[in-house]
Amino acid sequence: MTIKNSNIEHFKDTLQAEGLRLTSQRIAILEDILASEEHRECDDILFSLRSNQISVSRATVYRTLEILEKGGFVRKMNIGDGRFRYENKLPKPHHDHMICLECGRIIEFVDQEIEARQVHLTKQHNFKLVRHIHQLFGICEDCQPAAANKGV
Amino acid sequence: MTIKNSNIEHFKDTLQAEGLRLTSQRIAILEDILASEEHRECDDILFSLRSNQISVSRATVYRTLEILEKGGFVRKMNIGDGRFRYENKLPKPHHDHMICLECGRIIEFVDQEIEARQVHLTKQHNFKLVRHIHQLFGICEDCQPAAANKGV
DNA sequence: TGCTTTATTGAGACTCAGTATCAATATAAA
DNA sequence: TTTATATTGATACTGAGTCTCAATAAAGCA
Incomplete structure (x- = not known):
C-alpha cells in the first residue's frame, strides 16, 4: 500500500469514527494538502484544486479543513494578517x-x-x-x- | 507635573511630530488606556469611555489605537480569536x-x-x-x- | 480675538475571511 | 435497489475592522 493510500485509509477511519462520509471532494482536498509542503490559505488550496480541474466550493474546503485539523492531518496557523494558513502536519x-x-x-x-x-x-x-x-x-x-x- | 500629565504631554509631542492634532477624544482614549492594566478589545475601551459619559465613535477608537500603537503607547495583540487586544505599554x-x-x-x-x-x-x-x-x-x-x- | 486652513469626527457604507442555511445530491448500510 | 441521512454548492449572512464624506474643530496667523 502506498503512503498516499494509507493516509486516505487513515482519513476514512477518522471519518467513520465520527459518522462522517468519505466523499470525492474530501479525498481531493486531503490529497492536495498531502502533496504540498507549504503554509497555504484556503484560496491557495482552492485554486490548486481548480488548476487540476477539480471543482470544489470554498465552503467545502473550509469544512474539510476543519475536519482535517481535528483529525490531526493539518495544522491551522494564524500569522496575524487576518487569514489562516494550513500546513500538512502528517510527516512533521x-x-x-x-x-x-x-x-x-x-x-x-x-x-x-x-x-x-x-x-x-x-x-x-x-x-x-x-x-x-x-x-x-x-x-x-x-x-x-x-x-x-x-x-x- | 503628574505622571498622567507627562504622558499627555508626550502624546502631544508625538502628534505634533506627525502633524496630527490633540483632540478631546484622543485624550479621553489615552487616559482610559493609561488607567487600565488589562488586555482589552476595542469595544471594552468604547464601553469604558461610555460608562464615564464620554461618547466617542468606534471608528475614532480604532483610529486612535493605531496612532497610540505607532507611538509606543499601546501594544496590539492577536490572541487568535479574531479580535485584537490592546494593552497599556508605557510602564511595562x-x-x-x-x-x-x-x-x-x-x-x-x-x-x-x-x-x-x-x-x-x-x-x-x-x-x-x-x-x-x-x-x-x-x-x-x-x-x-x-x-x-x-x-x- | 477672529479668520483660515486643514485635520478630525461620527455615521454609516463597505470589505473580506469565514460561517450558516437549505434545497438538491451523493454516500453507505440494509 | 431502497432508504436514511450526511454532504455539497450557492449564496446569504456575520462581525471585526476600514473607508468615505459632509460637518466640525484644532492650530497657526493677522
Whole structure:
C-alpha cells in the first residue's frame, strides 16, 4: 500500500469514527494538502484544486479543513494578517515559525531549550500548558538587501 | 507635573511630530488606556469611555489605537480569536503571555533564556529579528477544577 | 480675538475571511 | 435497489475592522 493510500485509509477511519462520509471532494482536498509542503490559505488550496480541474466550493474546503485539523492531518496557523494558513502536519514533528515581513516566507524551527523553558514557566504558575504559538517576525536573508534600501 | 500629565504631554509631542492634532477624544482614549492594566478589545475601551459619559465613535477608537500603537503607547495583540487586544505599554518591560482557554485570563511572563535562544536561532538563519509573538495556551490555576470535570 | 486652513469626527457604507442555511445530491448500510 | 441521512454548492449572512464624506474643530496667523 502506498503512503498516499494509507493516509486516505487513515482519513476514512477518522471519518467513520465520527459518522462522517468519505466523499470525492474530501479525498481531493486531503490529497492536495498531502502533496504540498507549504503554509497555504484556503484560496491557495482552492485554486490548486481548480488548476487540476477539480471543482470544489470554498465552503467545502473550509469544512474539510476543519475536519482535517481535528483529525490531526493539518495544522491551522494564524500569522496575524487576518487569514489562516494550513500546513500538512502528517510527516512533521512539532515546530514553530520565523515569518518574513517582506515576502511572507516561513522558516520552521524547533529548540528544545525553549520547549523546556515553556514547561518550566507554566509549572511555576500552576498553568496547564495545552499548546503554544511562537512566531519570530523579521526579515529573511533574501529580503535583507531590498529591505535595507527601504530603510527597514 | 503628574505622571498622567507627562504622558499627555508626550502624546502631544508625538502628534505634533506627525502633524496630527490633540483632540478631546484622543485624550479621553489615552487616559482610559493609561488607567487600565488589562488586555482589552476595542469595544471594552468604547464601553469604558461610555460608562464615564464620554461618547466617542468606534471608528475614532480604532483610529486612535493605531496612532497610540505607532507611538509606543499601546501594544496590539492577536490572541487568535479574531479580535485584537490592546494593552497599556508605557510602564511595562517586554513580556509574553499565557492565555487561559477557559476564562481568557492573561498572565504575563518573560524569560531571558528564551529571549537569548530566539536571537541565537534567528542568527543561525541569517534572519533579522524584528519582533516576536510567544503565547502559551492552556488552563489557568483557577479554571483547572472546572476544566477537569469537563474532561479537558 | 477672529479668520483660515486643514485635520478630525461620527455615521454609516463597505470589505473580506469565514460561517450558516437549505434545497438538491451523493454516500453507505440494509 | 431502497432508504436514511450526511454532504455539497450557492449564496446569504456575520462581525471585526476600514473607508468615505459632509460637518466640525484644532492650530497657526493677522
